[in-house]
Amino acid sequence: MKDWLRKHPQVRTIRVAAADLNGQARGKRIPARFADKVVKDGTRFPFSVLNLDIWGEDIDDSPLVFEQGDADGILRPTERGFMPMPWLEAPTALLPIWMFRENGQPYEGDPRHALRAVVDRYKARGLTPVCAMELEFFLIDDSGKTLQVPPSPRSGKRRKAAETLSIRALDAFDTFFTDLYDACEAMDIPADTSTSETGLGQFEVNLMHCDDALRAADDAWLFKMLVKGLARRHGFAASFMAKPYPEYSGSGLHTHFSVLDEKGDNVFDSGGPKGTAMMRHAVAGCLAAMHDATLIFAPHANSYDRLVPGKHAPTAISWGYENRTSAIRIPAGNPAARRIEHRVAGGDVNPYLMLAAILGSALSGIEDQAEPAPPITGNAYAVEGLPHIPESWEAAIDAFEQRDVLSRFLPKELIRNYVLTKRQELHYLAELSPEEQVELYLDSV
Structure with a gap:
């Protein structure tokens, strides 16, 4: 050092x-x-x-x-x-x-140590989780009373529409993205592909997979800090707020993970598209903890504006193969790269707590050899009878405090401190107008 x-x-x-x-x-x-x-x-x-x-x-x-x-x-x-x-x-x-x-x-109240403890449990079983994250964020002109997309530094124009996978949208902010990738290189953050997304001025950057979960969480935490700071140098804001614009989809932080054994083999790889029994056990663990852990995946009042049906964010506790309407997706592709995609978290999360909850719940399922309900096909929003994640911040706090599932992989002191924090925020957020809440979350999360 x-x-x-x-x-x-x-x-x-x-x-x-x-x-x-x-x-x-x-x-x-x-x-x-x-x-x-x-x-x-x-x-x-x-x-x-x-x-x-x-x-x-x-x-x-x-x-x-x-x-x-x-x-x-x-x-x-x-x-x-x-x-x-x-x-x-x-x-x-x-x-x-x-x-x-x-x-x-x-x-035990340090979120990085909470993740370390989960990783240590994997190591004790001769297992190593491999993680990759997809981080969505908005570029925003917040200089006026109303949030809007910044003017392009190249054309001076504002594109007031979603531009999904638009090269033009990326090129409009090429100077910012060039500086961002240079900065990621200097900070050793493994930034890979970037795309424009479905929100107004919304983009996504993927971080490469890493067989060190602590480092993967570090990368996400540092990346969020970097993006927000660098955007200000360019004259606008960047925000990982879950839902800055009511009429557009919000920002998620999707996590892909697989698990290696002591030989370095992927324990989710069955040689075919369905994956192994251990993969199903991990899926079952993630589903079992999802309701109680929602407060980690959606930690703020604004988070629940994102978690609504039909807005590219999951609401039902479900899983499926190559299905982006489900909370857990098993991507297609080479069986050697078989993995689980956890799609619940918003961009406003603490990456350390998020990974601790995802990996901890998956390991609990593996330890119990739990089996999930059958995978869904089609539109998960339209499937009746599925359990759902909490619909409100207050309900998520109550569920988290019960901690029946969570105490298997999160320290009791951390659970207590987190509940106290969120109950205080719930109380004082009620005194703020919607505009004041946006102003609070825009830069902080």
Whole structure:
């Protein structure tokens, strides 16, 4: 880590940052000349900082604050190390960190540690999850009273229509995307294909598959930070908000995953299109936890505007082969690449919690050798009798708090802290107008 700074003497300051439960970067700005101390000894801030609400306020009834004296945790660098922050004007480095207790034990309220614990359970069984993510976001001109697509830097015109898989839409913002891919290269984020999507000024960038789930979540967290920061340098906003425009589809964060055994073979590969029994077990686990885990996949009030029938987001708890109307899709293609696509999460999620919930529930199904209901065919929105995910934020909070399924793979302290956070947000969001809610979520998520 120290070598990176020596190779980049132009860097004058660093940021040390950890992800809180909402996926917000919390940390400090430090002069680069003191970086060695951070690398060696870490830094400190209160445990409660990873349990702030979406405004960055303490949770009123959190036991982490006054009850425990607002005690400090120790935050140490993750294995990711230093990287540039290309969205800032001054040369600056980012050092991702995560939280530990004074005795060196991981802090269970840290979402990155929650994912690490799930990955450790896979390792104990000789298994390795392989993950890839598709991140959708909007480019938005938020300079006026009404949100709208930014004018093209090339033509100066606004295209006020969805342009699904349009090369013209990509070319209109070519300067931004060229800078974005250059920045991903500098930060070692494996950005692959980009497309225009069905929303107004909406795009998707795929991140390449990775056999390190922690790194995959890091990539998604860093990518969201980068896209939002870089867009501001280009004079507009980028938002992973689930549903900024009521009349257009929202932004999802679809996750593809498979599982390798100790030989490196895909345990979902049956040699044919149907997949193995272990794949079905993983599907069953994901379906069993989906209702109670919806709060992770849809963490904000605005998230539920996306989860409506017929808007390219799943509402029924179902699975199917090559079916994008179902919550779980098994893509076609080479059997060696057989995988599960989990389609519930919005772009506004915390990637660490999302992957912990997806991989944790899949492993629970594998451990139980559970069997899913038969796969659906056709339009899942039109199939009667299917169970559904919660329709409201409040119902999702209630379901999450029950934690019958979730406690198998999420720490009890994290579940408690997350519920307290969301109940506080639910209370104070009720005081905001729809316009104020959009303003809150546009930049924060």
